[in-house]
């Protein structure tokens with residue numbers, strides 16, 4: 021990405037940085053049999069992308085059993101992401117709050133869980149109907165931390181070391197914004213951003229930061245990874261990014 025052209029849309033949210041188009045075409049010719057053989061992260065990424073695409077056309081539903089099947093594409097802006105387990109995972113809450121702190125996965129699981137079933141819409145066009153997400157309302161974590169006077173936004177960071185997102189405080193406090201621990205009624209797997217990802221139901225899926233590790237209350241919105249590259253901060257499905265998709269909420 022050329023830093024002099026921050027608004028240029030030559031890089032789509034979800035299209036992995038530097039992944040050549042040719043790879044997808046190549047993988048398409050290899051077929052599904054290669055799954056057990058390919059382990060390199062970048063190849064795996066391209067492969068999962070191919071499989072997700074294949075699942076759209078698979079009447080048997082067999083590819084739904086494969087990583088990120090069921091219509092989802094696997095997206096990461098980094099070529100590899102460290103794995104975090106129930107033992108090593110931490111979610112910190114800091115910034116303009118009275119009680120900064122850190123949650124383990126067990127801490128998050130012990131809080132009241134909210135389950136939402138909504139469509140998922142990526143700004144590149146793919147949509148997955150009726151997907152259950154379950155986790156802790158972000159508003160609960162903000163209330164527990166005690167948001168200070170003068171705060172206006174929330175910034176999210178990820179343990180992939182690169183991705184970030186932001187919401188206004190009003191958006192962050194919506195009842196349909198979760199720190200999700202489960203997706204499709206299963207614990208969130210690594211590929212989908214586990215152990216915990218953000219889930220912003222009414223917005224394009226790039227707002228739903230995977231591998232969530234930090235929640236920082238700030239004064240103003242700081243544009244996230246894709247927003248620095250030209251995508252809308254207020255990413256309402258159907259009312260942003262020049263798109264007219266059916267809203268997801």
Ligand SMILES: Nc1nc2c(c(=O)[nH]1)N[C@H]1C(S)=C(S)[C@@H](COP(=O)(O)O)O[C@H]1N2
Nearest residue numbers: 033034093094095096097142183212226230
């Ligand atoms: N950390 C991180 N979160 C991310 C992304 C990413 O590259 N890194 N991609 C975003 C985009 S553009 C989409 S469409 C979804 C994809 O989620 P999935 O891989 O579970 O399908 O994650 C969003 N959250």
Ligand SMILES: [Mo]
Nearest residue numbers: 033034142143
């Ligand atoms: Mo996306």
